[in-house]
Each structure stands twice: as structure tokens, then as C-alpha cells.
Amino acid sequence: xxxxxxxxxxxxxxxxxxxxxxxxxxxxxxxxxxxxxxxxxxxxxxxxxxxxxxxxxxxxxxxxxxxxxxxxxxxxxxxxxxxxxxxxxxxxxxxxxxxxxxxxxxxxxxxxxxxxxxxxxxxxxxxxxxxxxxxxxxxxxxxxxxxxxxxxxxxxxxxxxxxxxxxxxxxxxxxxxxxxxxxxxxxxxxxxxxxxxxxxxxxxxxxxxxxxxxxxxxxxxxxxxxxxxxxxxxxxxxxxxxxxxxxxxxxxxxxxxxxxxxxxxxxxxxxxxxxxxxxxxxxxxxxxxxxxxxxxxxxxxxxxxxxxxxxxxxxxxxxxxxxxxxxxxxxxxxxxxxxxxxxxxxxxxxxxxxxxxxxxxxxxxxxxxxxxxxxxxxxxxxxxxxxxxxxxxxxxxxxxxxxxxxxxxxxxxxxxxxxxxxxxxxxxxxxxxxxxxxxxxxxxxxxxxxxxxxxxxxxxxxxxxxxxxxxxxxxxxxxxxxxxxxxxxxxxxxxxxxxxxxxxxxxxxxxxxxxxxxxxxxxxxxxxxxxxxxxxxxxxxxxxxxxxxxxxxxxxxxxxxxxxxxxxxxxxxxxxxxxxxxxxxxxxxxxxxxxxxxxxxxxxxxxxx
Numbered sequence: 316x317x318x319x320x321x322x323x324x325x326x327x328x329x330x331x332x333x334x335x336x337x338x339x340x341x342x343x344x345x346x347x348x349x350x351x352x353x354x355x356x357x358x359x360x361x362x363x364x365x366x367x368x369x370x371x372x373x374x375x376x377x378x379x380x381x382x383x384x385x386x387x388x389x390x391x392x393x394x395x396x397x398x399x400x401x402x403x404x405x406x407x408x409x410x411x412x413x414x415x416x417x418x419x420x421x422x423x424x425x426x427x428x429x430x431x432x433x434x435x436x437x438x439x440x441x442x443x444x445x446x447x448x449x450x451x452x453x454x455x456x457x458x459x460x461x462x463x464x465x466x467x468x469x470x471x472x473x474x475x476x477x478x479x480x481x482x483x484x485x486x487x488x489x490x491x492x493x494x495x496x497x498x499x500x501x502x503x504x505x506x507x508x509x510x511x512x513x514x515x516x517x518x519x520x521x522x523x524x525x526x527x528x529x530x531x532x533x534x535x536x537x538x539x540x541x542x543x544x545x546x547x548x549x550x551x552x553x554x555x556x557x558x559x560x561x562x563x564x565x566x567x568x569x570x571x572x573x574x575x576x577x578x579x580x581x582x583x584x585x586x587x588x589x590x591x592x593x594x595x596x597x598x599x600x601x602x603x604x605x606x607x608x609x610x611x612x613x614x615x616x617x618x619x620x621x622x623x624x625x626x627x628x629x630x631x632x633x634x635x636x637x638x639x640x641x642x643x644x645x646x647x648x649x650x651x652x653x654x655x656x657x658x659x660x661x662x663x664x665x666x667x668x669x670x671x672x673x674x675x676x677x678x679x680x681x682x683x684x685x686x687x688x689x690x691x692x693x694x695x696x697x698x699x700x701x702x703x704x705x706x707x708x709x710x711x712x713x714x715x716x717x718x719x720x721x722x723x724x725x726x727x728x729x730x731x732x733x734x735x736x737x738x739x740x741x742x743x744x745x746x747x748x749x750x751x752x753x754x755x756x757x758x759x760x761x762x763x764x765x766x767x768x769x770x771x772x773x774x775x776x777x778x779x780x781x782x783x784x785x786x787x788x789x790x791x792x793x794x795x796x797x798x799x800x801x802x803x804x805x806x807x808x809x810x811x812x813x814x815x816x817x818x819x820x821x822x823x824x825x826x827x828x829x830x831x832x833x834x835x836x837x838x839x840x841x842x843x844x845x846x847x848x849x850x851x852x853x854x855x856x857x858x859x860x861x862x863x864x865x866x867x868x869x870x871x872x873x874x875x876x877x878x879x880x881x882x883x884x885x886x887x888x889x890x891x892x893x894x895x896x897x898x899x900x901x902x903x904x905x906x907x908x909x910x911x912x913x914x915x916x917x918x919x920x921x922x923x924x
Contacts (some may be wrong), residue, residue, distance in 0.1 A: 361630035364405060365560075365659055367832050368690045368732040369822050370455070370635075371404040374700050375412055375434055376420060377775050378737055380787035387775070387786070389435035393443045396450050398804065402740060402815075403822035406453035408562050408635070410700060412440070416466050418531045418757065420773075421457075422564065423464035427549045437556075444557040453559035455635065457801035460546050460612075461565045462532040470533050477520050484542055486525035486534045486571065490516070498523075503575045505603055510593030510761045513603075527568050527603060529757065537569045537612060547619045554623040560633035563616075563658075567638060569609050572602035573635065592766035605640065610648065613657035635694065635734075636661035639668075643683040650691045660694035660732055666725070667697035670708045672718070672865045674847050678838055681729055681849070685836040693731035697722055699738065704745040704772045714867060716742055717916035720817055720899055721863045723916050727821040728851070728861050730836045737776055741807045742814040746796040747771030755793065777803040812900040820897055824920070828896065839877040846870050846913065848877075858923045864913040875908040893921035 379391030389412065399407060412434045413423035421431070430440050447454050463470055472481035474903065490499035501514035501523055507530075515521040515530050525534045535542050550561065581589045581597040589597040613634070620632045638661040640646050646665065652658030666680045676707045684693040698705055705722055706715045719742055726733045737743075747767045748754045759768020770793055777799040778785030784799045807815035825831045834853035839860070848862040864870045893911075897920040905911045911919050 319532050329659045337899060348682060349786065354411055364453075364630050365633045365732060367825065368405040368409055368633075369727070369825065370406045370732065370734045371399060371402070372410070372699060372734060372736045373589060374410050374737055374773055376410075376792060377773050377786075379776060379778070380789065380791075383787060383789040384433075385787050385789040385792045386433050388433065389430065389439040393439075393446050396446055397450060399452060399562070400450040403826065404452060404818055406455055406559060406633075407447070408455040408734070411457045411459060411564075416464055416531065418464070419529055421757075422459055423462075423466075423529065423532050424459055425464040425466045425468075428552050441556060448557070453630075454557070455560045455562055455633070456553055456558050457564055458546075458550065458561040459564040460530060460535065460537075461568045462526065462534045462583050465531045465533055470601055473533075474517055474520060474524070477522070483539050484536055486536050487520075487522045488514075488525070488575065490523055492512075493521070501520075503577050504598075505571075505578060506595055506598055509758045510591075511595060525571065527565070534571075535569075537608060538573075543612065543615055547615065549621055550616060551623070554620065554632060558632075559630070560620070560635065562635040562637065563613075564637050566613070567605040567609055567637050567640070569612060570606040573576050576602055578602045592757050592762040592822050605645065606903060610651065610657060613649075614651060614655045617651065617656050617658075631659070633660060634658045639664050643680075643687045647688055647691070650688070660692065662696050662734070663698060663731075666693075666695050668702070668708075672709060672721070674865050676843050677725065677847055678841065681836060682838050685730060693729075694734055695726050696734040697726055697738040698739055698772075700773055701769055702772065703747075704736070705739065706742075706745060707745045707771075711867070714916050715744075716814055717899065717914075719814060720918050721865065721916050723814075723818060724822055724861060724920070725817075725847070726921060727825050728831065728859075729849075730834065730851070736772075740818045741777060741804055742802060743774070743777060744796060744802070745771040745799060746774050746794075753794075775799075778802050779805040813883070817897075824896055828859060828922070829853055830859040830922075834859070839874050840872055845871065846872050848872055848874055850874075860893070860908060860911075860919075860921050860923065862911050862913060862919050864915065864917045867915045869915060869917075870913045872913070873909045874911065891924045894924050896920045896922055 320503060373392055375389065375392060376387050378387040379395050380387050381390035381394060382388065412430055413421065413424045414426040414429050414431045415421045415423050416425060430437055444454055468485050469481050472479050473485045473611060488502040490501060498516045498521070501512050502914055505513040507513045507526055507528060509529050513526055515526060516523055527534055557654050578601050580600040581599055583589055587619060591597045617634060620634060620771060623632060636649055636651050636658040638646060643665065646661055649658050649661035666677070669676050669680065685884035702708065703718045705719050709722055710718050726735060748759065748770055751760065751763045754760050754763065754768050754770060756768030758766055759770060775786035775791045775795055780800045781805060783791055784795050784803055804815065807813040810816065830851040830853045834851035834856065837850045837852055839848040839850055845866050846862055846864050849858070851859040860874055862872050871875050891907065893905055893907060899914060899917040902914055902917050902919060904911045905921065913919060
């Protein structure tokens with residue numbers, strides 16, 4: 316939900332037949348892969364499933380509509396589980412499906428213990444869990460604890476009077492200069508991330524309430540222990556229904572500076588105040604984001620979750636954090652101390668949201684994830700429902716599919732868990748509205764035209780070439796892009812050189828190659844500013860080498876002379892052969908590490924024999 320990395324100018328049936336044992340794909344698409352191993356040393360245990368997990372974000376509203384109302388739903392997701400199984404995912408994360416007025420499309424929750432009728436019923440949810448379990452796919456839910464809807468029963472009570480027992484469940488303050496006849500000014504100049512003041516006047520009780528996000532999303536008061544207990548009970552409710560974990564939305568925003576001190580104003584290199592897309596001075600969020608109390612809350616939540624076993628689906632219940640942070644040191648704190656753990660998988664957004672193809676930046680951030688997280692498992696993520704898709708943030712409009720192969724290789728071929736967004740698997744494009752009157756997302760309405768909202772990255776999943784691309788028999792809630800007629804699951808699935816085939820093969824490598832399952836990342840050829848190369852190394856397993864070309868020009872790299880290699884000497888490296896595991900369409904099969912040729916935005920993955 317946090318939009319810290321969104322650019323204000325951001326516009327710009329499964330048919331793949333897979334092998335039984337050894338696969339060779341022609342036309343330069345993918346080459347031979349190793350036979351999947353059944354060795355116990357290469358299989359993740361149930362308890363550690365998350366350490367090498369592939370997690371798929373489902374935006375339910377846009378994934379699959381089962382009843383023709385134009386809005387995706389739980390039964391639609393259930394109907395597509397075979398697709399997700401074939402793709403190779405371990406878990407799906409559902410953005411909120413709770414009852415909601417839908418001001419923020421589900422992130423304004425009015426009841427944490429039910430399902431919004433637009434998406435189905437609790438019985439539909441239980442069926443989704445059961446069918447996912449049959450396919451060994453875990454279901455993770457979104458947990459929104461920073462705020463509720465202003466229609467939630469808690470807030471309706473809270474704003475009913477200053478003496479109501481729920482008054483202290485939210486953040487209320489008197490205004491500056493308030494009198495019997497005047498509301499005065501807001502308590503300070505804090506801003507909503509969705510534009511303008513973060514304070515809303517309530518005439519009935521004559522105080523302001525705080526909202527980090529929309530006016531209709533009042534912030535909960537996490538200094539109140541009763542709020543803690545309420546959410547521990549909510550988490551337990553869903554764990555008992557069989558969920559395998561939660562992604563915690565906007566988790567760093569739970570607390571605010573109790574002194575109400577003003578935040579700093581961001582200035583550019585010339586000292587001028589930066590004005591954001593909503594016409595407000597940009598603030599540094601230093602008094603409303605990433606304050607220390609978050610850690611105590613998450614230690615409590617982790618302790619609550621760790622008490623639960625799941626007979627429906629054994630294994631660890633996992634906590635994912637939406638953690639947009641300034642540096643790797645702050646990210647490390649989100650794992651918590653050893654005796655008081657917090658998240659297993661706080662999102663490492665420092666890698667995936669660099670938002671430019673910069674070899675040095677990616678090398679540095681991936682190396683940070685490998686060497687500066689005290690051996691914790693990183694969770695890499697490049698895309699989500701709050702940011703323009705990969706084509707806008709990384710593409711050039713000409714080589715978008717090839718560039719997405721580069722991006723996805725970094726995601727799946729690096730150590731750790733990988734989280735990706737629905738539609739990335741078929742190269743869906745960002746399709747923002749062309750007119751303000753077509754905008755559905757309120758931040759686009761507020762910020763137009765500099766901020767066009769998030770509709771562009773939330774368009775319906777493209778299943779086939781029919782009028783509504785197999786998403787619905789009705790009118791889709793967002794328009795289907797014209798390119799969807801050519802770019803969809805049906806057409807991608809029949810093409811061995813498609814992005815779908817690429818994603819499927821990368822995921823299979825991640826799950827079957829020992830160095831990918833367990834190995835460390837070692838950066839190679841570190842002075843090269845055009846090609847990013849690294850090795851995956853695991854004791855007792857063949858090394859795997861990965862090179863990705865960040866340019867539109869062919870490149871050749873020599874990895875045999877790298878000082879980072881752990882083999883006995885460079886001569887032995889030179890003499891050993893590479894077995895191709897995966898390569899870009901049309902790519903060459905090198906004979907050794909000394910000469911790996913890459914086409915424009917080309918990728919090569921090979922195993923040293």
C-alpha cells in the first residue's frame with residue numbers, strides 16, 4: 316500500500332508441454348535442464364518451505380471473475396489454481412478480501428472476520444484453502460493493522476463521543492487555536508500519503524483524527540494495548556481457517572511521534588522545496604514512519620502465529636512485511652533479534668525498486684542482501700499493485716520482454732524467496748487511464764494529471780484472446796488493454812520462447828538445482844558496468860553461473876578469471892565445461908566460462924560440469 320517508490324511521472328490454457336525428465340527447447344529459447352532430483356538434501360522441509368519460496372501476488376478484483384459481475388472473486392481464483400500449480404508457485408498472497416466500502420479497493424476494512432460479498436463467502440474462502448492445499452499451494456492473507464475503514468464498528472463507536480470506550484482505539488487530537496466556535500488548525504502539518512493534510516475534523520466530537528492514508532482510513536492507536544489484543548485474535552481467527560501466513564500492509568506506519576513534532580521538508584539539490592504530485596511540499600515522514608514501537612508489535616504477532624499448527628497444511632506460518640526502508644541496516648532490524656523474532660520475510664524493496672537498469676546499483680543491493688542480513692533469508696520483489704508494472708519502470712518500449720527476462724532472472728536466480736505480481740508471468744503492460752473521468756483509483760482523481768493513480772497496473776488478468784480476455788462474461792471493472800488479444804495465457808502457453816515459458820523454467824530451476832535451492836550468491840566480474848554476473852555456490856553441488864546483459868548491444872564476458880571463484884585455480888575453470896540450463900531465445904551455448912556471449916538484454920545460466 317505504501318507508495319514510496321511510485322514515480323509521479325509514471326505513464327509511459329496453459330499449453331506449454333513440459334518434459335518428464337530432461338528437456339531441450341529449440342529455437343534458442345531454453346536448453347537442457349537437469350533432471351529433477353528427489354534427494355532429501357535438495358528438498359525443502361515443510362518447516363523451511365518459505366526459505367526458497369515462490370510467492371504469487373493475486374489482486375482478487377482483477378484475477379478471475381466467476382459470476383459475470385466484472386469483478387474477480389474467490390471462486391475465480393480457485394478455478395485458476397491449476398494454472399498456478401503448473402507455473403510452479405508455492406504460495407499465493409491475496410490482497411484484502413474482507414468486507415469493505417472499497418474506497419481503497421479493500422484496504423479500508425470494515426470487518427476483519429468475514430469476506431466481502433463482492434468476492435464471495437467464508438465457505439468460498441474455505442473451499443479455496445482446501446483446493447489450494449490439494450495442489451500444495453499455501454494461501455497468505457493481507458493484514459492491515461495501521462488503519463480501518465471509517466465504517467468499521469470500532470470507529471463508529473470511537474467517533475460517537477469522547478467518552479466512548481473505543482475513543483482511545485484511534486488517534487484523536489485537539490486542533491491548534493480551537494475555540495467553542497472554531498475548529499482551529501490541524502495539530503501539525505503531517506500529510507496523508509494520498510495527498511493533503513493527514514488530519515480530518517470531526518464536527519460531532521470537535522477533534523481531529525489522524526489518517527496516514529485516505530480520510531476514510533482512520534489510523535488505529537497502537538499505544539493502546541487493547542488494539543494489540545484485538546489483532547492477535549483476528550490473526551488467530553484466520554490461522555484456524557488454514558491460512559499459512561500474512562503479509563502486513565504499511566507496517567512501518569503504525570506509530571507516530573507523540574510530541575506531534577512537524578516533519579522535515581524535502582528539498583532538491585538547489586535547496587528548493589520539492590512539491591509532490593498532489594501539489595503539497597514533500598515531507599520526510601520522519602515522525603510518522605518506522606518508529607521503534609513497530610518491533611514490539613511484530614514480536615507479539617510472531618509469538619501469536621508461532622503458537623499455531625496447521626493440520627490442513629503442515630509447516631511454518633510465515634510473516635511478510637511491506638517494508639519500504641532507507642537502507643539494508645533498517646531492513647535487518649525487521650527480522651528481529653534471535654530471542655524475539657519478527658518477520659521471516661520483510662520485503663527487500665531496495666533491490667526491486669531501483670527503477671533503472673543500473674548494473675552497479677543491482678550488484679551492490681544484491682550483495683547487501685547476501686552479506687548484510689546476518690544470513691537471514693531475503694525476500695526479493697520487483698512489482699506489486701501499487702507501482703507501475705515492469706514495462707514502465709524498466710522497459711524501453713522495444714526490448715520489454717527481453718528486459719523482463721533480465722529482471723526475472725535476478726528475482727528467481729538469486730538466493731532467497733521470490734515474490735511476483737499477477738500478470739508478470741505473461742508480460743502484462745501498464746495501461747493507465749487516458750482521461751480523468753475514467754480513473755477509478757482516488758489518488759489518481761486527486762493527483763491528476765501528474766499522478767494518474769494505480770488503475771494501470773491493476774487491469775484484468777489476460778487469459779485468452781476473447782473480448783474480455785477470459786476474465787469475465789460481463790463488463791470488466793477496468794478496461795482490457797487492446798494488446799491483451801495477443802498477449803495472454805493461451806498464446807504465451809503455446810510458445811516455447813514466451814515469457815510464460817521463461818518464468819516456468821526459471822521457477823523449476825529454482826526448485827530443482829541444488830545450488831539454487833541452497834547456494835550463496837557470489838558476485839563476479841565486478842568491474843563490468845554492462846553485464847551483471849554471479850555464481851550460486853553450495854557445498855557438494857555444481858556451481859551455477861548467471862550473466863545478464865543490461866544493454867541493447869551484444870556483450871561478451873569472461874568469468875574464468877574472477878577472483879571470487881572458489882574452485883582450486885583458474886586453469887581448472889578454463890578446462891571445465893558449461894552445461895546450459897537456460898538462455899535467452901537465440902542465445903549461444905558457451906563452451907567454457909572464458910567466453911559467454913550475450914545478445915541484447917540477453918541472459919545465460921549454466922552449470923559448471
